[in-house]
Amino acid sequence: MSSAVSMSGSGVNGSPQPRAARGAPPTRRGFTSASREGRWGTRILLGVVIVWFAVLILAPIAALVWGTCDAGLGAALAALRTPTAREAFNLTIGVTIAAVLINTFFGVVLALVLARQRFGGKLLLEGLIDLPFSVSPVVAGFMFIILFGPQGWLGRWFEAGGIRVVFAVPGIVLATIFVTLPFVTRELVPVLRECGLEQEEAARTLGANGWQTFWRVTVPSVRWGLGYGITLTVARALGEFGAVLVVSGSIIGKTQTATLFIHQEFTDFHYEGAFAASLVLAVVSFCLLVAMELIQKRMQQERS
Amino acid sequence: MNRSWRRRTTDGSQLTLRGIGLGYIGLFVALPIIALGARAFAGGLPRLWENLTQPEALFSLRLTVIMAGAMILINVVMGTLTAWFLVRHRFPLRGLMNALIDLPFAIPTNVTGLMLVVLYGPQSSIGSFLSAGGVEVIYAKPGIVLALLFVTFPFVVRAVQPVLLELDRDVEEAASTLGAGRLAVFRKVILPSLLPAILTGAALSFSRALGEFGSVVMVAGNIPLRTQVAPVFVYGEIESDNPEGALGVSVVLLVGSLVVLILLNLLQRLGRRQDE
Numbered sequence: 001m002s003s004a005v006s007m008s009g010s011g012v013n014g015s016p017q018p019r020a021a022r023g024a025p026p027t028r029r030g031f032t033s034a035s036r037e038g039r040w041g042t043r044i045l046l047g048v049v050i051v052w053f054a055v056l057i058l059a060p061i062a063a064l065v066w067g068t069c070d071a072g073l074g075a076a077l078a079a080l081r082t083p084t085a086r087e088a089f090n091l092t093i094g095v096t097i098a099a100v101l102i103n104t105f106f107g108v109v110l111a112l113v114l115a116r117q118r119f120g121g122k123l124l125l126e127g128l129i130d131l132p133f134s135v136s137p138v139v140a141g142f143m144f145i146i147l148f149g150p151q152g153w154l155g156r157w158f159e160a161g162g163i164r165v166v167f168a169v170p171g172i173v174l175a176t177i178f179v180t181l182p183f184v185t186r187e188l189v190p191v192l193r194e195c196g197l198e199q200e201e202a203a204r205t206l207g208a209n210g211w212q213t214f215w216r217v218t219v220p221s222v223r224w225g226l227g228y229g230i231t232l233t234v235a236r237a238l239g240e241f242g243a244v245l246v247v248s249g250s251i252i253g254k255t256q257t258a259t260l261f262i263h264q265e266f267t268d269f270h271y272e273g274a275f276a277a278s279l280v281l282a283v284v285s286f287c288l289l290v291a292m293e294l295i296q297k298r299m300q301q302e303r304s
Numbered sequence: 305m306n307r308s309w310r311r312r313t314t315d316g317s318q319l320t321l322r323g324i325g326l327g328y329i330g331l332f333v334a335l336p337i338i339a340l341g342a343r344a345f346a347g348g349l350p351r352l353w354e355n356l357t358q359p360e361a362l363f364s365l366r367l368t369v370i371m372a373g374a375m376i377l378i379n380v381v382m383g384t385l386t387a388w389f390l391v392r393h394r395f396p397l398r399g400l401m402n403a404l405i406d407l408p409f410a411i412p413t414n415v416t417g418l419m420l421v422v423l424y425g426p427q428s429s430i431g432s433f434l435s436a437g438g439v440e441v442i443y444a445k446p447g448i449v450l451a452l453l454f455v456t457f458p459f460v461v462r463a464v465q466p467v468l469l470e471l472d473r474d475v476e477e478a479a480s481t482l483g484a485g486r487l488a489v490f491r492k493v494i495l496p497s498l499l500p501a502i503l504t505g506a507a508l509s510f511s512r513a514l515g516e517f518g519s520v521v522m523v524a525g526n527i528p529l530r531t532q533v534a535p536v537f538v539y540g541e542i543e544s545d546n547p548e549g550a551l552g553v554s555v556v557l558l559v560g561s562l563v564v565l566i567l568l569n570l571l572q573r574l575g576r577r578q579d580e
Contacts, residue, residue, distance in 0.1 A: 046395055049385050053401055056453060057408065060419035067422045110325040117318060125326070127565060128333050134561035136515025137413075138535040139554045142542060143336035146343050153339055178332055210317055239412030242517035242535065246542055259412050259518075266418060266522070275422075278415040285410035293403070 064282060068275040076276035079265075085273060088261035089280075091169070095257060096237040099176040103233055107184030108226070114185065115192035132181045140178050141246025144171060167249040172257060175243035180233045187229030188222055195221045224299045228292060235288040239281060340558065344551040356552030360528045364537035365556060371445065371533060372513035375452040376506050383460025384502055390461070391468040408457050416454055417522025420447065443525045448533060451519040456512050460505030467501040500575040504568060511564040514557060 068076050079085060114126065132140065148155040148165040158165050165171050199221065203213045219226070241259040248255040256264065258277055265273035344352055355361070389395065390402055408416065424431045424441040434441055441447045471494065479489045517535040524531035526540050534553050541550035 042393075045385060046389055046393065049382070049389050050395070050397055050401075052382050053386065053397075056450075056457060057404060060416070060423050060454065061407075063423035063428070064415070064419045106324065106328040109321050110328060113318075113322050113325040117322060119322065125329060127569075128329050130565055131333055131337070131561070134511045134515065134565055136517060136535045136538070136557050136561070138517045138538045138542075139340070139515065139557050140336075142538060142547070142550060142554055143340045145542070145547065147336050147339040154335075174332075178336070181332055235410050239410070239415070241412055241414045242539070246539060259414055262412075262418065263414055263522075274418060278412075278418050281412050281415055285412070286407065289403075289406055289410045292406075 061282070064275065064279055067271070068279045071272040071275055075272040076279070079270070079273035079276045080280065082273070084256070085261060085277060088256045088258050088277075091172070091256065092238060092258040095169075095173050095176050096234055098173045099180050099237045100230055100233050102177055103180055103184050104226075104230060107181070107229065108188065111185045111188035111192055115189050116197070129182050129185055132178050137175075137179060137240065137242030138246055141175050141243040144174050144178070144243075144247055148174065166247060168255055171247040172244050172255060175247040176237050176240055179240050179243050180236045183232040183236070184226065184229035187225045187232070191222045191225035192218075224295055224302065228295045228299070231288055231292050231295065235285055235292075238288075239285060337558065340551075340554060344555045347548075352552055352555070355549060356556065358549070358552075360532065361537060361549075361553050363529050364532050364534045365553060367445075367448075367532070368514060368534040371448045371452060372510050374449050375456060375513055376509055378449075378453060379456055379460050379509050380502055380506050383457070383505055384464050384498065387461045387464035387468055391465055405458050405461055408455050413455060413516065413518025414522055417451060417519040420451055420454070420519070420523050424450070442523055443527070443531060445524075445531065447523040448520055448531065451523045452509075452513045452516060455516055455519055456509035459508040459512070460502065463501045463505035463508070464498055467498055471497060500571055504571050504575070507564050507568050507571065511561055511568075514560050514564070 080089075110129070114122070114129075145166050146152055148158065148171060150156070150159050150166075152166075155165055158170075163170070165174065199217050200213050203217045204210075208216065239259060240257075241263070244257055245260060245263065248257070248260060258281060262274050262277045262281075265271070265277065386401070386405075390398065390405075421442055422428060424434065424447065426432060426435065426442065431442060439446070441450065476489055476493050479493050480486070484492070515535055516533075517539065520533055521536050521539065524533070524536070526532055526536050528537075528540070532540065534557055538550040538553050538557070541547060541553075
């Protein structure tokens, strides 16, 4: 039971993703096939579930693929080769790398603190970490406009130094850091707790210093959890739209990420570009999903 | 290098780590929230109240809650059923379904919106067929519910699935041996143990629906007093250079997500207690 409601193993948007549940085959047939009419009821319900899944999830994906092919693959490729499209994808990659670097570094520190230290206000801290998952991306972007805008508490200083944060690339990076902040920490804390302190203490007794212990003992034993957290961060950073839209003020080309490019193309009725870029992002997210699945398998293997 | 010296150094490095961690959360999470709060209450409570009670703002909040409610009703039933079949039955498409359940989390929200517009929009055959029958999906409320259903689909399924896996079958079998009908077994044996997980899934879905923007703005557009949900209202105000107008709704959305977060925490404890 606890695994269901525990928040460890979070999805891209903070859902609980039970590791044990996935891919495990049903072990035996239940009592459900007991009576004849029962079997029919089951079949009808199963039909409903399958149709629901097909209509809700599969049909929109199929429509996107079909829409892209319908507009012509040549046109799609041409739309992706335009300078605007290229710049948008480059910016997305750059922003993602920045968010991953910052959130991995600080996320590891924070996870070590949460897993190993006791102090007052820890509960509040844990609550704050989860907040970016539940705050609306638009409100998140708005908060950064207030804080880093020309008159904001921090924006004032940057403005005085001649650095534009909001409506520019730094703002996009900040917003992306915010929405992806919980992933690394939340994946690492349970893994760190599980692997305990014994090996690290052994390494220390054998004369390793803190740094050596961290790199040679701690990091290797949590590497899959870390990899999972980073993959989630990448997935969310690549696809973030709302927060980035608010913060960027969408100035064409200059501060456009891939999702903003899709938005722009769609509002301008350039459907080939919007479809092609959407399909690229959808395929990338699917690949990241597969990567997560593989990482989870490795984690399970190592645990058993 | 005696013992006390080493202890002191570890304490020092622990404090440094704690400082870095707190600074990180403080700068990226706490400070932005405080800044929003300070700005919202700067003009006094009556100003904020006035701001919140403008007809468009109130409408957008009400619409958000209604749409989220409709989504939850459908999602709780379909999500629990989906989890049930994934755990207890083998059927064609099961592998594919299990693999694709999380896809809505990974796909960018505005790509979701675009896909729905392509599928149900006025230019699509399904869309024109439906609108000939008098049903408008895109730029209308059904589109909003559909978008919310898509983006929240994994929550209930992924919350219920592990509980179903761990559920003790013997109790069910005992109940049915003792003559309980299938419905009775479900209601009296299975449902009570699934309830915390279902509620968790529902709360997560609700929290997501409160804040969802990308898919809804594509699907429903930005029509005040018709299809404008709260996050879209906030965006509209910022976009039209009136950020002050967005303060009230933003604060309500923020407080709403805080409340759901606390609720989830309580549910988690409830689940744990049931476990013991």
